[in-house]
Amino acid sequence: MTATRSEGPLAGITVVTMEQAISAPLATRHLADLGARVIKVENPGYGDSTRHYDSVVKGTSAHFTWLNYGKESAALNLKDPADVEILVAMLGRADVLVSNMAPGALDRLGLGIDSLAERFPRLIIADVSGYGKGGPADHKRAYDLLIQAETGSCAITGTEGAPAKPGIPIADIGTAVYVYSTVLAALYDRDRTGAGAVIEVSMLDVVSEFMGFALNQVIHTGVEPIPVGMGSPMIAPYGAYPTSDGQTAVLGTTSDREWQRLCEMIDRPDLAANETYAHNDDRVVHRAELDEAVAAWTREHTLDEIAAAGDAAGIGNARFNTVGDLAKHPQLSERGRWRTIGTPGGEVPALLPPAAARSWPRLSGSVPALGEHTDAVRGEFSQAAASATTSGEEA
Amino acid sequence: MTATRSEGPLAGITVVTMEQAISAPLATRHLADLGARVIKVENPGYGDSTRHYDSVVKGTSAHFTWLNYGKESAALNLKDPADVEILVAMLGRADVLVSNMAPGALDRLGLGIDSLAERFPRLIIADVSGYGKGGPADHKRAYDLLIQAETGSCAITGTEGAPAKPGIPIADIGTAVYVYSTVLAALYDRDRTGAGAVIEVSMLDVVSEFMGFALNQVIHTGVEPIPVGMGSPMIAPYGAYPTSDGQTAVLGTTSDREWQRLCEMIDRPDLAANETYAHNDDRVVHRAELDEAVAAWTREHTLDEIAAAGDAAGIGNARFNTVGDLAKHPQLSERGRWRTIGTPGGEVPALLPPAAARSWPRLSGSVPALGEHTDAVRGEFSQAAASATTSGEEA
Structure with missing residues (x-):
C-alpha cells in the first residue's frame, strides 16, 4: 500500500x-x-x-x-x-x-x-x-x-x-x-x-x-432490437422476478453452461435436458415461458434464499433496489x-x-x-x- | 485552426x-x-x-x-x-x-x-x-x-x-x-x-x-421519484407525442417562461393564462391533461412543421429515432x-x-x-x- x-x-x-x-x-x-x-x-x-x-x-x-x-x-x-x-x-x-x-x-x-x-x-x-x-x-x-x-x-x-x-x-x-x-x-x-x-x-x-453495439447490429443485419423491459433483447432468460418475501430478484443466464446450472438451481432438470432450450438463440424465442419457469421458483423463495442459491450455483443475481435502498446500501x-x-x-x-x-x-x-x-x-x-x-x- | x-x-x-x-x-x-x-x-x-x-x-x-x-x-x-x-x-x-x-x-x-x-x-x-x-x-x-x-x-x-x-x-x-x-x-x-x-x-x-441527483432528492425528502416513460418526473409537460405523418416528436418545457411560449405554439392561450398551470410544480400534478393538450396539437402537424415551430418558439424539440435512424442521421x-x-x-x-x-x-x-x-x-x-x-x- x-x-x-x-x-x-x-x-x-x-x-x-x-x-x-x-x-x-x-x-x-x-x-x-x-x-x-x-x-x-x-x-x-x-x-x-x-x-x-x-x-x-x-x-x-x-x-x-x-x-x-x-x-x-x-x-x-x-x-x-x-x-x-x-x-x-x-x-x-x-x-x-x-x-x-x-x-x-x-x-x-x-x-x-x-x-x-x-x-x-x-x-x-x-x-x-x-x-x-x-x-x-x-x-x-x-x-x-x-x-x-x-x-x-x-x-x-x-x-x-x-x-x-x-x-x-x-x-x-x-x-x-x-x-x-x-x-x-x-x-x-x-x-x-x-x-x-x-x-x-x-x-x-x-x-x-x-x-456502438446496437449500431453495428442494425447496420449489418437491418434488424432493430426490441426493448424487453428489465431483460436484454440478446439473452434469455434474464430479468426481474418476484420473491416470496415481496422483493424483486434480478438474475438470469448469459451462456449455455449457465443455463444448465440455472435449471438445476430452479429444480427443472427437464428444461436442462430439453433440446428446445439448449442454445441462447432458442431461449430468446421462448423467453416468455422460460421467464415464467424462473418466476415459478423465485415466488417460492425469499430474496436471501435466491441470492444464496445463485451465488452457490455461479448464477449472477442482484436485488432490484429503489433509490432509497441505494442510499442505505x-x-x-x-x-x-x-x-x-x-x-x-x-x-x-x-x-x-x-x-x-x-x-x-x-x-x-x-x-x-x-x-x-x-x-x-x-x-x-x-x-x-x-x-x-x-x-x-x-x- | x-x-x-x-x-x-x-x-x-x-x-x-x-x-x-x-x-x-x-x-x-x-x-x-x-x-x-x-x-x-x-x-x-x-x-x-x-x-x-x-x-x-x-x-x-x-x-x-x-x-x-x-x-x-x-x-x-x-x-x-x-x-x-x-x-x-x-x-x-x-x-x-x-x-x-x-x-x-x-x-x-x-x-x-x-x-x-x-x-x-x-x-x-x-x-x-x-x-x-x-x-x-x-x-x-x-x-x-x-x-x-x-x-x-x-x-x-x-x-x-x-x-x-x-x-x-x-x-x-x-x-x-x-x-x-x-x-x-x-x-x-x-x-x-x-x-x-x-x-x-x-x-x-x-x-x-x-x-447523485436522485440520491440527494431521496435522502433529503424521503420521496422516491416515479418514472414516467419518456418524460421526466421533475418537469411537465415533457415527452414523446405522435405527429400527423406517423412519426414521434419529443418536446416540452423546462421553465415557466418556456411554458408560456409552448402554449402560444400549440394555440392554447387559455392554458397560458390559467393560474392552475403557471408553475412547474402545478404542471407536474396535471401532467396527463397537459400531455393530452400537447398531443392534440402535434397530431395535426407533421414532424417538420413541429420542428420548425419549436425552433422558432425556442422550444427544444427532437425526433424519436430508432437505431436505424441513427445510422442514417x-x-x-x-x-x-x-x-x-x-x-x-x-x-x-x-x-x-x-x-x-x-x-x-x-x-x-x-x-x-x-x-x-x-x-x-x-x-x-x-x-x-x-x-x-x-x-x-x-x-
Missing part, C-alpha cells in the same frame, strides 16, 4: 468554467476532485439554472449539490466590459476553460474559441454543444431527453410500443466524462508539446458512441464511501468520487453560494486586468 | 490489458484512440467472450467490433509458466495494465496487484470490480443489468410498476470512462512524481455517482463522423471517437483476429523474459 499524499494530481491547475446544468459541471467537479482549483463564473442574481430546480438539500438543490462542491463561485456581469476584463485576466492565468454556454455566447463576449486559442496558446479550451458544428441540426437546442431520443437510446429502453428515457441522464453525464477525460489527455499532451488544445464535444457524438456504507461536504445550509452526506489512485487524497470541499468568491476573485485578478488594459498586453 | 499532427498524445505509451466484455475494452480502445499501443492478452482458442456474441459484422461480433479496433491480440496460455513470463516481461516495459478479470484471477497467476505495484513502481494498474473490495457483496458476480438493478437505475426508468433497464449499458460504459480518465490522470501525475498508481474502480461506485454523415476500420472479414464503417482536440490525429486501426499478434509479441518480449529468468532481475 502506498501512503496517501496531501495534494491531488491536479494541484496547481486552474480551471475557469462558464457552465450550467450537468455536462460541464460534472466534468469540472471531477477536475476539482483531483485537486484543481475550479472557478465557476456565474451571472449575478441567478447563476447556474440548476440552483433553482428545488431547495431540498438544506436550501440548495439536489442537482446543484451533487455537481458543485469544491468549486469557487465568481458572479461576473459579462455585459460589463470591466467584468469581461476580469474574466480575460483569469483566462490569462488559467490552464483550462470549460464552457457549455449556448452556441455563439462566447463569440458575443468577444471571446470566440479561435481568438482565445490564439491569444492563450497554452490554454486548454473545452466547449460542449448539443449537435456539434455544421450539419442541419447545429442550431437546435439540446437537452438530455432530446439527445437520447435522437440517438435511439430511448428506442432500446422500455418495452415494445412503450419506449422510455433512461432515468440517468446519459447524454449529459457521458458528455461530462468525455470533457473531463479529454482535458486530462490535453494536460498530459501539453507537458510534451507546450501547446494547449481546443476540444469540442457534442452530446450527439457521445451517445452515438454508446450506441451496505456495500457503500461498509466500504466507507460516504463522507461529508459543506453547503450554504450546513454539512450533508456525499459519495466519494468513483475513481482515484490509492495514493491520491480524497479531497472534500463545499458547495458555494452564488458569488461567494466574487470579491476574492476580483481582488486577485483585477490588477492583472488593469495592467493588461493599460499596457495592451495580456496578464 | 491548428494543424493536425501525425502522432496522438499517447504515442509511446504501452498498455497491456487483460480484458473482456465492455468495461475494460472501451477504456483501452479510447487509449488506443489517443495513440497508445494496446496489447490485449486473450486466452488461446476462445479469447474475449464478446467475440462469440454473434458474427454479424463480416464474421466478427457487433460488440467486439465496436470495442477492439486499433489493438493487438496476443493469445497467451497463462497456465503455462513460460507464457506468464512473457506477460511479466511485457509489464516490465508497459506503462499501463488494465484488468477486468474475475476477483482473485491476477492473484492466482502470482500477479497480485500489490506485488505488481511493488515490482513495477512506474506501472499504472487499473483494476475493475463489480462491488469493490470489502463489504457483504464483494464476492458477487456483476453484470451491467445486475449493477443497474442494485443502484436504482432501473427503478427510475420505465413507468410506475413496469421498471426497465436502460438499453445503453450504463454500468459497463461508465466504468470504462472512469478507468480511461483515471489512467490519463495517473499518466499526468507520473510525469511529476515518477510513481505509477493503483486504480480500483467498482461498477457499483460508478453508477452510484450517476445517481444526417448530423453524423454531414459532419464526417463516419470512417472505415478493418476487421478480419474486411472493412466496415465505424464512428470517430466522441472527443479529441482539434490538432490530434484521428487514428484508425483494425479489429484483431484472436492471437493475430501472438508471434510478434512473443518475439519482442521472449528475450526479455528469458534474461529476467536467468538473471533473476526484471527485464
Whole structure:
C-alpha cells in the first residue's frame, strides 16, 4: 500500500468554467476532485439554472449539490466590459476553460474559441454543444431527453410500443466524462508539446458512441432490437422476478453452461435436458415461458434464499433496489464511501468520487453560494486586468 | 485552426490489458484512440467472450467490433509458466495494465496487484470490480443489468410498476470512462512524481455517482421519484407525442417562461393564462391533461412543421429515432463522423471517437483476429523474459 499524499494530481491547475446544468459541471467537479482549483463564473442574481430546480438539500438543490462542491463561485456581469476584463485576466492565468454556454455566447463576449486559442496558446479550451458544428441540426437546442431520443437510446429502453428515457441522464453525464477525460489527455499532451488544445464535444457524438453495439447490429443485419423491459433483447432468460418475501430478484443466464446450472438451481432438470432450450438463440424465442419457469421458483423463495442459491450455483443475481435502498446500501456504507461536504445550509452526506489512485487524497470541499468568491476573485485578478488594459498586453 | 499532427498524445505509451466484455475494452480502445499501443492478452482458442456474441459484422461480433479496433491480440496460455513470463516481461516495459478479470484471477497467476505495484513502481494498474473490495457483496458476480438493478437505475426508468433497464449499458460504459480518465490522470501525475498508481474502480461506485441527483432528492425528502416513460418526473409537460405523418416528436418545457411560449405554439392561450398551470410544480400534478393538450396539437402537424415551430418558439424539440435512424442521421454523415476500420472479414464503417482536440490525429486501426499478434509479441518480449529468468532481475 502506498501512503496517501496531501495534494491531488491536479494541484496547481486552474480551471475557469462558464457552465450550467450537468455536462460541464460534472466534468469540472471531477477536475476539482483531483485537486484543481475550479472557478465557476456565474451571472449575478441567478447563476447556474440548476440552483433553482428545488431547495431540498438544506436550501440548495439536489442537482446543484451533487455537481458543485469544491468549486469557487465568481458572479461576473459579462455585459460589463470591466467584468469581461476580469474574466480575460483569469483566462490569462488559467490552464483550462470549460464552457457549455449556448452556441455563439462566447463569440458575443468577444471571446470566440479561435481568438482565445490564439491569444492563450497554452490554454486548454473545452466547449460542449448539443449537435456539434455544421450539419442541419447545429442550431437546435439540446437537452438530455432530446439527445437520447435522437440517438435511439430511448428506442432500446422500455418495452415494445412503450419506449422510455433512461432515468440517468446519459447524454449529459457521458458528455461530462468525455470533457473531463479529454482535458486530462490535453494536460498530459501539453507537458510534451507546450501547446494547449481546443476540444469540442457534442452530446450527439457521445451517445452515438454508446450506441456502438446496437449500431453495428442494425447496420449489418437491418434488424432493430426490441426493448424487453428489465431483460436484454440478446439473452434469455434474464430479468426481474418476484420473491416470496415481496422483493424483486434480478438474475438470469448469459451462456449455455449457465443455463444448465440455472435449471438445476430452479429444480427443472427437464428444461436442462430439453433440446428446445439448449442454445441462447432458442431461449430468446421462448423467453416468455422460460421467464415464467424462473418466476415459478423465485415466488417460492425469499430474496436471501435466491441470492444464496445463485451465488452457490455461479448464477449472477442482484436485488432490484429503489433509490432509497441505494442510499442505505451496505456495500457503500461498509466500504466507507460516504463522507461529508459543506453547503450554504450546513454539512450533508456525499459519495466519494468513483475513481482515484490509492495514493491520491480524497479531497472534500463545499458547495458555494452564488458569488461567494466574487470579491476574492476580483481582488486577485483585477490588477492583472488593469495592467493588461493599460499596457495592451495580456496578464 | 491548428494543424493536425501525425502522432496522438499517447504515442509511446504501452498498455497491456487483460480484458473482456465492455468495461475494460472501451477504456483501452479510447487509449488506443489517443495513440497508445494496446496489447490485449486473450486466452488461446476462445479469447474475449464478446467475440462469440454473434458474427454479424463480416464474421466478427457487433460488440467486439465496436470495442477492439486499433489493438493487438496476443493469445497467451497463462497456465503455462513460460507464457506468464512473457506477460511479466511485457509489464516490465508497459506503462499501463488494465484488468477486468474475475476477483482473485491476477492473484492466482502470482500477479497480485500489490506485488505488481511493488515490482513495477512506474506501472499504472487499473483494476475493475463489480462491488469493490470489502463489504457483504464483494464476492458477487456483476453484470451491467445486475449493477443497474442494485443502484436504482432501473427503478427510475420505465413507468410506475413496469421498471426497465436502460438499453445503453450504463454500468459497463461508465466504468470504462472512469478507468480511461483515471489512467490519463495517473499518466499526468507520473510525469511529476515518477510513481505509477493503483486504480480500483467498482461498477457499483460508478453508477452510484450517476445517481447523485436522485440520491440527494431521496435522502433529503424521503420521496422516491416515479418514472414516467419518456418524460421526466421533475418537469411537465415533457415527452414523446405522435405527429400527423406517423412519426414521434419529443418536446416540452423546462421553465415557466418556456411554458408560456409552448402554449402560444400549440394555440392554447387559455392554458397560458390559467393560474392552475403557471408553475412547474402545478404542471407536474396535471401532467396527463397537459400531455393530452400537447398531443392534440402535434397530431395535426407533421414532424417538420413541429420542428420548425419549436425552433422558432425556442422550444427544444427532437425526433424519436430508432437505431436505424441513427445510422442514417444526417448530423453524423454531414459532419464526417463516419470512417472505415478493418476487421478480419474486411472493412466496415465505424464512428470517430466522441472527443479529441482539434490538432490530434484521428487514428484508425483494425479489429484483431484472436492471437493475430501472438508471434510478434512473443518475439519482442521472449528475450526479455528469458534474461529476467536467468538473471533473476526484471527485464
